Amino acid sequence: MGAPEDDKTRVEAAPRPEGDDLPRRIGRFHVLGRLGVGAQGQVLLGYDADLNRRVAIKLLRGTGGPDERDRMRREAQALALLSHPNVVQVYEVGEYANTLYLAMEYVSGSTLHTWVKNHSQREILGAYLQAGRGLAAAHSAGLVHRDFKPLNAMVGKDGRVRVMDFGLARGELATRSPEENTVMRAPTAVLWSGVTEAGSLMGTPAYMAPEHWNGEVVDARTDQFAFCVSLWEGVYGERPYAGKSTEDFRAVILGNKRREPPAAAKVPSWLRQAIERGMQGDPAQRWPSMAALLAELESGTPRRRRRFAAAAFLGVGGLVVGDVAYENLQARWQADACWDGGQELVSQWETARPTAQAAFVAAMPALGERTFRRAATIVDEFTAGWASAKSKLCMMPRIDPRWSSDLVGRAEECLLEARWAFESTLERFVAADAAAVQHAVAAVSDLPPPTTCLDLSYLARQSPPPADEQVRAEVLRVRQALRQVRSLGATGRFQEGLEQSRKLVTEADAVGWRPLSALARFRAAMFASDVTDLEQAETWLEEAMVLAAETGQDSLLADIVTGMADVVGGRMARHEEGLRWAKLAQAMTVSLGEADTVRGTWVLNILGLIYLDRGQLDEAEEVMEQILTIVREELGVDELEMAGPLNNRGNLHYRRDRLEDARVCYQRALELFERILGPEHPDVALALGNLARLALDRGDLDGAERLGLRALAIREQTNGAESLEASHAQQDLGNIYRSRGESAKALELLERAAVGAAKALGAEHPEVGYALLSLGELHVQRGDFEKASRFYSRALGIFQASRGPDHLDVAPALTGLGEVALGRGRVAEAVRHFERALQLYAANERPRDAAWARFALARARWTRKASQAEARELARAAAEELTALGAAADRAEVDAWLAERGK
DSSP: OOOOSSGGGOOSSBOOOTTOOOOSEETTEEEEEEEEEOSSEEEEEEEETTTTEEEEEEEESOOOOHHHHHHHHHHHHHHHHOOOTTBOOEEEEEEETTEEEEEEEOOOEEEHHHHGGGSOHHHHHHHHHHHHHHHHHHHHTTOOOSOOOGGGEEEETTSOEEEOOSSOOOSSGGGSOTTTSOEEOOTTOSSOGGGOOTTOOEEOGGGOOHHHHTTOOOOHHHHHHHHHHHHHHHHHSSOSSOOSSHHHHHHHHHTTOOOOOOTTOOOOHHHHHHHHHHTOSSGGGSOSSHHHHHHHHHHTSTTTOOOOOOOOOOTTTTOOOSHHHHHHHHHHHTTSHHHHHHTHHHHHHHHHHHHHHHHHHHHOTTTHHHHHHHHHHHHHHHHHHHHHHHHHHHHHHHHOTTOOHHHHHHHHHHHHHHHHHHHHHHHHHHTOOHHHHHTHHHHHHTSOOGGGGGOHHHHHHSOOOOSSHHHHHHHHHHHHHHHHHHHHHHTTOHHHHHHHHHHHHHHHHHHTOHHHHHHHHHHHHHHHHHTTOHHHHHHHHHHHHHHHHHTTOHHHHHHHHHHHIIIIIIISOOHHHHHHHHHHHHHHHHHTTOTTSTTTHHHHHHHHHHHHHHTOHHHHHHHHHHHHHHHHHHTOTTSGGGHHHHHHHHHHHHHTTOHHHHHHHHHHHHHHIIIIIOTTSHHHHHHHHHHHHHHHHTTOHHHHHHHHHHHHHHHHHHTOTTSHHHHHHHHHHHHHHHHHTOHHHHHHHHHHHHHHHHHHHOTTSHHHHHHHHHHHHHHHHHTOHHHHHHHHHHHHHHHHHHTOTTSTTHHHHHHHHHHHHHHTTOHHHHHHHHHHHHHHHHHTTOHHHHHHHHHHHHHHHHTSGGGHHHHHHHHHHHHHHHHHTTOHHHHHHHHHHHHHTTO
16 A cells, blocks of 8 residues: 555655665555665655554664674564653564664654754753653663763654664764764674673763763663753753863763853752762762652652742851752752661662562563563652652751641651552562552552652641550551552452451541541542442541541542542432532632642543533533643643543543544543553553444444453453443443344343443443443344333433433433334334434434434334325435435445435
């Protein structure tokens, strides 16, 4: 298949000159042009016709022997396994014309070197944080870049930074200045730096660490040095080491002759000190890891940093405190007991890492290694952040008078709780089973951010600990148990979590400290909601709400009210009540200053889903767009927190018959879930189920079956065969088999789905109504109108009682009853049902369903000779509507009906 006709393939590559020497194809890729050329090879622009995307193809000049090619291929394949939003993705490695090629993600944008020239210091730091995350991910996967610099990171037009050229050939090498060129003295340094011979030199002089110049072993700390040189260059506008030749750079870097920054540069001293530590000549004096450096940089960004501005004096010298005092003392802290004390978790993690990694691989050989790398990157960031917060807290009472003993105590308990969460998760990692592996990324993503523990406003909102030491000890014991139980939810063990949290409610009440009783009930309620014991969840939330309000726990109270909105308005479908709770919770997040944060999107998500369920589509769309904007600005487009909102946005598009928009959202959510959580995670089944329904609507029954079977397997494995989640997958797959005409399979699955939903939610819940609709459709198809009528009538009663007579969900029940009436020859009754369904579909912005209702009405009218002309016009109108919606298969069915009746 050739390249498409549109402009997607006509990009920045220079046009092919007459008689050029470029190949037409390399492997399965069409070659469109040349992006760059250098001593080691060339970079071509290619087109992947199978996946309709552009690629960058690195094609080498040299060959090397078979062993060398095998080693290079293995290293390139290792890089291909590294899937991270801030690393250019490697798609394929292969051989062409007796040399190697690498097909990689094509990034349209500019290098970081060029991009920084037109952006603010804050934006530059944000871009480098992204690049640093890419390096940290590579380090977690056992890869070292060896040649990081601003020219080896691209800033895409979407604002996302990707690190590239992990020791691979680059284009346009011959056109660069000496300090920009890469020194490559090893004959084997052809494709991948990881296979360069010992003692060889490979890197860019201006960014090379001392150990690199000395031919010593390079590791992640070498990348850290190059990263800090690059960041210095970005924020100061010039490199820290001046030189015009390779020997110049060797002399100044080995001699640690760093020049003073420009006098006019306004770079905070905390940022300068963080960068300078990363450029220490001795690797042991640099940051312990890229994750540790990134945690320090993130703690100083405007979004997270809390400026310490109080003034006081410390000792005889009378140092003014605040940021200046902190920054002046920072270097000293790193060498004393405060710094050492902060390293406890880092050491604990490094000690346990090999055991945990082995447990992951043993539990799931195919998935474990990749999942562990993803989880380990997050743990690296957490432990580094905890170490930084712990070290800072150690010094706060000495430099800032606002840090009273009470606040220090609250901060210590906050860090202690974060440590409990980490240790509980780590305990499950070192003894990981398949379920722990599947939920690992979600579990570590749920770890509390340590930076919160230094937020004075947050600490001030927490209840002071009990004065009685014995009571305080008991409170800490129960809180530790609650945190450990919470990790059960993060690993999908909801029933076990409910059983343990129920006991902890009793234990909390026995302690007699009301804030603890409120927290215990809230945690237990969330588990009860997870296992659909909704009445118990509501009871605990009501009790927790009173206790939290009485004890002034504003932040916890906001969480409880949000949980109530979810349980009552979302899961129990009491929409009016749920909306009131959601709007109250939304007001509370505004009061707490969290309305525009990722944490604040929890209530927005619930609000949007209630609007969607009520058919208030404009309101739902406004809220969902707000969520996506917040997450995009806070975290970026490739974080896990984007997946849920994208999935919900897809549901909105589906409701509005924007099927292609829905597919794009569902597919993007699936990609994020699979990449970050792993292919067997329950959230993957959520996206698969949505895509299966879309495939069914499009008439792709084979594709729908594949998706549906995979979703059901995940649900039954992770949630249980009789769970509510499994019933959703059973219903989807049952509807697929019904459409394929496999009646027996469909009946078994749909009956299981109806029983499962009723058992989980109660016989009057709308979810049960949906299952009954599917059974009604199946029995109409089987010609059993008596059973079909019973199922449709029962569903209609449920929807009218729970949703109201004008809700969208009433329409399919009416349509079903119309089909039953038509099958029994009761034409007037059928017309009445179809007309009412058509009104509801039109009122609820469902044009495709409205077209089908119009066609059903046409079929009913045709049975009476006097109304056949009207029937023909109704069918033609339905056909035109389906054409406008791009529903070709549906239009064909209507056309066939018209053709049989002479149009």
